[in-house]
Amino acid sequence: MPAISMKVNGKAVCGAAEGRTLLVEFLRDTLGLTGTHVGCDTSQCGACVVHVNGKAIKSCTALAMACDGAEVTTIEGLAKNGKLHPMQEAFREHHGLQCGFCTPGMIMAAVDIVKRNGKKLDEETIRHELEGNICRCTGYHNIVKAVQAGAEKM
Amino acid sequence: MTETGIGARVKRKEDQRFITGKGRYTDDINLKGQTYAYFVRSPHAHATIKSINTAKAAKMPGVVGIFTSKDVAEDKIGGLICGWMIHSKDGSPMKAGPHPILAQGKVRYVGDHVAVVVAETKDQAKAAAAAVNVSYGVLPHVVDVGKSMTSKVQIHDAAPDNRVFNWSIGDQAATDAAFKTAAHVTKIDLVNNRLIPNAMEPRAAIGSYDTGSDHYTLYTTSQNPHVARLVISAFHGLAPEHKLRVIAPDVGGGFGSKIFIYAEEVVCVWASKRIGGRPIKWTAERTESFQSDAHGRDHVTHAELAMDRSGKILGFRVKTKAAMGAYLSTFASCVPTYLYATLLSGQYAIPSIYAEVDAIYTNTAPVDAYRGAGRPEATYVVERIVETAAREMKLDPAEFRRRNFIRSFPHQTPVIMCYDAGDYEAALNKALELADYKGFPARKAASARNGKLRGIGFSAYIEACGIAPSAAVGSLGAGVGLWESAEVRVNPVGTVEILTGSHSHGQGHETTFAQLVCERLGVDINNVSIVHGDTDKVQFGMGTYGSRSGAVGMTAISKALDKIEAKAKKVAAAVMEASADDVEFKNGTFTVKGTDKKMAFGEVALAAYVAHKFNSAEIEPGLKEGAFHDPSNFVFPAGVHICEVEVDADTGVTEVVNYVAVDDFGTIINPMIVEGQVHGGIAQGIGQALTEGCVYDTESGQLLTGSYMDYCMPRADNVPSFKLGFTMTKCPSNPLGMKGCGEAGAIASPAAVMNAVTDALGVRDLPMPASPQTVWKAMQPMKKAAE
Numbered sequence: 001m002p003a004i005s006m007k008v009n010g011k012a013v014c015g016a017a018e019g020r021t022l023l024v025e026f027l028r029d030t031l032g033l034t035g036t037h038v039g040c041d042t043s044q045c046g047a048c049v050v051h052v053n054g055k056a057i058k059s060c061t062a063l064a065m066a067c068d069g070a071e072v073t074t075i076e077g078l079a080k081n082g083k084l085h086p087m088q089e090a091f092r093e094h095h096g097l098q099c100g101f102c103t104p105g106m107i108m109a110a111v112d113i114v115k116r117n118g119k120k121l122d123e124e125t126i127r128h129e130l131e132g133n134i135c136r137c138t139g140y141h142n143i144v145k146a147v148q149a150g151a152e153k154m
Numbered sequence: 155m156t157e158t159g160i161g162a163r164v165k166r167k168e169d170q171r172f173i174t175g176k177g178r179y180t181d182d183i184n185l186k187g188q189t190y191a192y193f194v195r196s197p198h199a200h201a202t203i204k205s206i207n208t209a210k211a212a213k214m215p216g217v218v219g220i221f222t223s224k225d226v227a228e229d230k231i232g233g234l235i236c237g238w239m240i241h242s243k244d245g246s247p248m249k250a251g252p253h254p255i256l257a258q259g260k261v262r263y264v265g266d267h268v269a270v271v272v273a274e275t276k277d278q279a280k281a282a283a284a285a286v287n288v289s290y291g292v293l294p295h296v297v298d299v300g301k302s303m304t305s306k307v308q309i310h311d312a313a314p315d316n317r318v319f320n321w322s323i324g325d326q327a328a329t330d331a332a333f334k335t336a337a338h339v340t341k342i343d344l345v346n347n348r349l350i351p352n353a354m355e356p357r358a359a360i361g362s363y364d365t366g367s368d369h370y371t372l373y374t375t376s377q378n379p380h381v382a383r384l385v386i387s388a389f390h391g392l393a394p395e396h397k398l399r400v401i402a403p404d405v406g407g408g409f410g411s412k413i414f415i416y417a418e419e420v421v422c423v424w425a426s427k428r429i430g431g432r433p434i435k436w437t438a439e440r441t442e443s444f445q446s447d448a449h450g451r452d453h454v455t456h457a458e459l460a461m462d463r464s465g466k467i468l469g470f471r472v473k474t475k476a477a478m479g480a481y482l483s484t485f486a487s488c489v490p491t492y493l494y495a496t497l498l499s500g501q502y503a504i505p506s507i508y509a510e511v512d513a514i515y516t517n518t519a520p521v522d523a524y525r526g527a528g529r530p531e532a533t534y535v536v537e538r539i540v541e542t543a544a545r546e547m548k549l550d551p552a553e554f555r556r557r558n559f560i561r562s563f564p565h566q567t568p569v570i571m572c573y574d575a576g577d578y579e580a581a582l583n584k585a586l587e588l589a590d591y592k593g594f595p596a597r598k599a600a601s602a603r604n605g606k607l608r609g610i611g612f613s614a615y616i617e618a619c620g621i622a623p624s625a626a627v628g629s630l631g632a633g634v635g636l637w638e639s640a641e642v643r644v645n646p647v648g649t650v651e652i653l654t655g656s657h658s659h660g661q662g663h664e665t666t667f668a669q670l671v672c673e674r675l676g677v678d679i680n681n682v683s684i685v686h687g688d689t690d691k692v693q694f695g696m697g698t699y700g701s702r703s704g705a706v707g708m709t710a711i712s713k714a715l716d717k718i719e720a721k722a723k724k725v726a727a728a729v730m731e732a733s734a735d736d737v738e739f740k741n742g743t744f745t746v747k748g749t750d751k752k753m754a755f756g757e758v759a760l761a762a763y764v765a766h767k768f769n770s771a772e773i774e775p776g777l778k779e780g781a782f783h784d785p786s787n788f789v790f791p792a793g794v795h796i797c798e799v800e801v802d803a804d805t806g807v808t809e810v811v812n813y814v815a816v817d818d819f820g821t822i823i824n825p826m827i828v829e830g831q832v833h834g835g836i837a838q839g840i841g842q843a844l845t846e847g848c849v850y851d852t853e854s855g856q857l858l859t860g861s862y863m864d865y866c867m868p869r870a871d872n873v874p875s876f877k878l879g880f881t882m883t884k885c886p887s888n889p890l891g892m893k894g895c896g897e898a899g900a901i902a903s904p905a906a907v908m909n910a911v912t913d914a915l916g917v918r919d920l921p922m923p924a925s926p927q928t929v930w931k932a933m934q935p936m937k938k939a940a941e
Contacts, residue, residue: 020277034182035175037406039354040440044862047354075175084173092169095826098834099660100172101354101406107173123875130870134862136354136407137660139837139899140870142830 004068008033009077017064023057024048026064027074035075035104039134046133049105049112050074056112058132075104078111087111090150091143098137106143109133114151121151159673160890163826167679168664177404180358180373185433188360189218191422192279193436194269194286195445196261199295199517199855200307203259203288206269211285216278219429220286221421222269223258231255231424232390234417236482237633240319240491240513248319248513251310253481255390255417255424261290262309262480263517264850264857265445267417272425272434295517297850299477300454302514309480309515318478318487318513323495323569329508332469336460340543346531347922348452348477348848349841350865351524353659355406356443357416361423362433369397372423376402377412377657378697381634383689385415385484392424395689402687405659409838410523411447412659413699414484418446444860449848450524452477453490453531459539465549467502467558472509472535479520486522487513492570492630493528493618493700499567500536501578501614501792502558507568518850519857523699525838525900529617537613537905542918551612551909552586559614571618573790575883576818578614584879585794585816594798607801608811611909615902616792619894620705622785637784638702639695640710642671642718644777646763648756649681655695656707657687661896662827663703669823670708670890674715675755676742693780701894704823705789709888713781721777726758728768789885791893793817795836797906801914806930808844808911810872816879817898821891828895829878835899836876841868842900843907847923866923 005014008031015030027033027050038060039047048060051073078085087110090096097103113129114121126147127140135143158164171177208220234253241247252258257268269286273279296305302316309316333339353375360373370393376382379400387395405412422434438446453476460469476490495509526533544554556579565573586592594610601608621627624635639655650671656663668682685691698707719739726744727734736747745752753761758777761767765775798812815832822828845866849858859865884891904922911924917932 018277028182033175034179035177037179037355038181038437039356040862042440042861042863044867045354045440075173079174088173091173092165095166095830097169097172098662098830099354099407100168100177100404101179103172103177104175124871127869127871134354134867134869136352136409136838136867137834138830139833139835139876140873141833141837141875144870144875 004065006067006069007071009073019065021064022060023062023064023067024059027059033074033076037101037104039102044134045102046109047102047105049108049133051108051112056109075108078107085111086153087150090146090153094142094146094149096138096143096146102133102135106133106135110147110150113147114154119151119154121148156672158669158679160669160821160823162669162824164665164669164679164824166662166665167668168662179355179404179406180360180375181437183360183373183403185360185362188433188435189272189274189429190276190279191434191436192271192283193267193418194271194283194288196257196264196266196268198261198290198292199264199297200293200309201261201290202293203257203261203268204291205289207287210287211271211282214278214282214285216274217271217282218274219272219425220269221256221425221428223254223256225428226254226256229424230391234415234481235385235389235484236487237484238488239631239633240321240487242319243322248487249313250318250482251312255420263519264855265519266480270421270425272429295855297516297518297852297855299452299475299514299516302516303512309517313515316515318482318515320510320512321491322510324508325506325568326508328506329469329471332506333460333471336468337463338461338547340459340539340546342457342539342542342919344455344457344535344538345921346451346453346455346534347842349450349524349846350444350848351409351411351447351450352867353407353409353411356438356440357412357418357447358437359419359422360433360435361426363427363431365431370423371399371401372419373401373403374419375405375412376400377405377408377659377699379657379687379689380655380694381697382415386420386423390420399690402657408659409525410450410527410699414448414522440862441860444865445857446519448483448520448522449479450521451531452521455535457535457539459543461543461547465547465554465557467504469506470498470504472498474509474511476511476513477516477518477521478513479516479518481520483520483522486520488632489523489528494532496570497529497532497616497618498536498569501560501616503560504568517855525835526897527700529897530901530904533613533615533901534905537615538908541612541909552582552591555582555612555614572787574787574886576790576792577881577883578792580881581792581794581816581818582614584881585796585814588816588877588879589796589798589812589814601800605803607803607914609799609910609914611797611906611913613795613902613906613909615898616790617898617901618788618790619701619897620785620789621700621702622706622788624784635784636696637782638706638710639693639780639782640714641693641780642711642714642778644718644759646760648677648759650675650677651683651685652711653685653692654707654711655692655697656703657698659698661698661703662824666823666827667708667711670711677755701896704892705885705888705894706783706785708890708892709785710781710783712889713783714779717779717781718777721779722758722762724773725762725768726753728773729753729761785887787887789887789893791817791819791895791898793898793902795902795906797910799907799910799914801911801929803933806926806933808924808929810840810874810907813874814877815899815902816881817895818881818883819895820882820885820893822880831895832878832899833876835897836903837868837873838900839903840873840907843904843922843924845872845923845925
């Protein structure tokens with residue numbers, strides 16, 4: 001198996017991966033970063049969202065090999081120096097999670113939404129932008145509130 | 155109210171690990187020497203298995219073992235069970251066919267588990283599974299619950315007409331007599347669409363066998379690990395309970411679908427011994443979840459409601475065909491019976507009710523409890539027919555309900571339930587105000603000017619949860635008791651561990667349960683931990699489903715805390731040289747009446763363990779107490795939901811523009827968490843009404859909605875922000891006065907949404923989901939008529 005290397009959460013890592021190994025498999029199985037989840041296999045649910053070179057992508061739909069040399073941020077790398085990212089804090093503050101399974105993908109997607117749309121987000125924009133992330137627990141009500149509040153503090 | 159006690163909006167203690175990616179779900183766990191399982195599943199809805207040839211697959215790289223029903227039989231591993239016996243109205247027991255953990259001779263639905271391949275990697279297991287050659291003799295199939303009994307297909311030998319039971323409740327003669335006196339009768343035919351639960355975490359399991367100690371361990375995505383252990387031990391016969399540990403770590407949502415004991419989990423733990431004790435991991439792909447998780451609903455109902463001239467309800471007749479799928483799942487039989495027809499009185503004083511239910515096999519995935527379990531189906535029937543009756547009698551739907559509300563408690567319905575407390579009119583009034591009901595005509599006119607059809611719909615639901623008492627459910631056929639257990643361990647330094655038989659998979663027990671401890675013992679919330687989900691750590695418990703963990707689980711904790719307080723008072727009295735009767739306990743401090751003597755809770759805990767200051771013959775050292783709580787009645791949450799929709803007359807797209815929910819849950823421990831439960835439930839109900847529907851192709855028997863590309867889960871832009879309100883009548887059957895809140899949203903909302911959509915369109919009925927296509931089609935005859 002060929003070796004690939006990338007920078008994950010600020011650290012240089014390398015590991016072996018088959019050609020068909022998905023980025024999410026590499027993160028979870030090779031690097032042990034199990035915060036990124038697999039919820040659907042068909043790129044709809046968004047539980048696997050991570051940032052690659054600064055952009056949110058679904059890591060169940062990217063080959064690990066294609067990310068050779070990339071900079072990857074996962075949910076584990078969002079807090080800096082023990083301080084939660086404002087979006088993480090907002091999800092807790094606004095009860096934007098219940099079972100927690102979709103949460104890492106939601107938070108990573110939300111950070112990306114703010115990067116692309118700015119800090120002042122209206123409800124309609126947030127709901128539209130979250131089309132790639134499914135939550136079965138919260139009914140989205142508090143997720144929308146969390147994203148709005150987190151955006152303002154970013 | 156203290157900052158972290160009962161009634162406080164305490165931020166969740168469990169969130170830190172979830173928001174930082176440190177949650178620990180079953181698939182996150184990897185054991186040394188772990189192998190991977192992949193299941194060979196039936197591609198046919200109904201077929202005999204002529205042969206299974208594993209020779210080629212066995213030679214594939216990495217394959218460790220391949221197992222079929224032959225191996226299961228060799229080890230005498232029992233089949234899956236249904237734990238609730240229902241008798242037909244003729245007295246005969248339900249006709250349950252066998253449900254082996256790997257199919258024996260026959261497959262009965264697409265996705266039925268035929269064989270398992272165990273290999274060194276996931277990909278190797280999957281590749282080898284594709285090489286297992288199963289020769290099938292395809293049989294005719296039936297997937298439609300309405301057609302199964304009259305089809306020529308026979309799914310199980312035990313049930314010649316595919317009917318599992320024909321059950322009834324209520325007084326048929328009295329109900330028929332009531333209809334004879336009626337001034338108006340409303341009739342309705344309803345389909346409660348089949349749903350797929352779709353917890354975001356797919357089911358998963360790791361089974362391992364320790365050859366040294368002859369001991370099994372199963373990590374699994376379960377809502378009730380002790381029940382899983384009991385069933386795997388007593389019915390599958392794998393190992394006695396003390397030789398089997400079941401751990402349900404963080405579980406990513408359940409909604410009922412993770413109550414049940416499934417084949418895959420049992421196979422993983424059984425087959426581990428077969429491969430010399432190496433752990434076997436299985437994680438469902440999403441399509442496997444669609445195919446093999448127990449589905450929900452799937453009822454076809456005809457209902458008739460009799461009224462006098464003033465709109466007062468005289469009688470109610472219901473006939474329901476309920477799909478069971480191809481096998482009876484763990485609690486399938488109680489869902490369309492005791493969880494459904496016992497709620498057909500709704501919030502109304504109905505003198506006579508009669509309901510008949512046929513439970514029917516179809517060549518589909520098993521159907522069992524899904525958020526609400528029977529109660530959404532009952533509410534849908536009651537609230538759709540009540541709304542329709544009001545429209546037919548030209549009465550305001552709110553007024554029609556008001557005329558029929560139950561107003562005095564306790565109220566014995568004609569269908570078993572005895573409602574203990576409630577104030578339905580208070581919830582209605584509050585909901586009307588929050589929804590600005592008076593302003594609706596103006597909003598409707600404004601919508602019309604924009605080419606939109608606006609409608610409003612009500613749902614005045616009641617549900618029964620915290621199912622109990624054990625003796626009563628036992629007399630109705632339940633195979634288990636429905637109490638809950640708790641143990642309170644106070645450590646010598648005064649910190650507290652609560653071991654609960656409840657299981658949290660999103661409900662926030664680590665916070666809510668800790669709030670109760672703060673309230674009672676005055677300890678800091680950070681000094682309380684909640685332990686659950688591991689049969690080696692926690693005493694036997696019944697788990698979490700049916701909105702029972704507050705009313706039943708917390709009451710068990712409360713009872714154990716009573717004992718802790720009583721014991722601690724004795725210790726405090728001994729240390730402070732006072733009579734135990736003179737010791738008072740408040741805000742975490744023990745005081746002696748009429749003196750300035752006092753001890754903090756932590757000091758008393760330490761004294762209990764040090765045991766220097768009291769006679770151990772009179773007071774046992776230590777501070778640890780347990781309790782089992784078996785409630786005296788169900789609890790009865792109720793409320794009124796009002797939904798307002800706008801339908802685009804050109805496209806048929808329905809938008810929920812306003813949604814009001816007013817609920818009575820009795821005492822609320824953490825309003826933030828309760829509101830979250832309501833939000834999630836409503837969204838699931840809006841999903842049922844507008845987007846979700848499981849479809850099996852009639853011709854091929856294939857599951858057409860087998861991924862998120864075909865099964866439309868509600869997204870953020872399918873639902874609005876919700877307006878919530880609460881009313882409160884305390885539940886008299888538990889000391890905290892709590893009812894359940896976990897399912898209410900999903901129970902109430904489908905009827906509210908469909909009443910609104912039918913109001914907007916001016917039609918009597920529409921099938922769920924009211925997708926744009928369905929709505930658009932319904933509008934065409936009206937458009938033609940208008941032209």
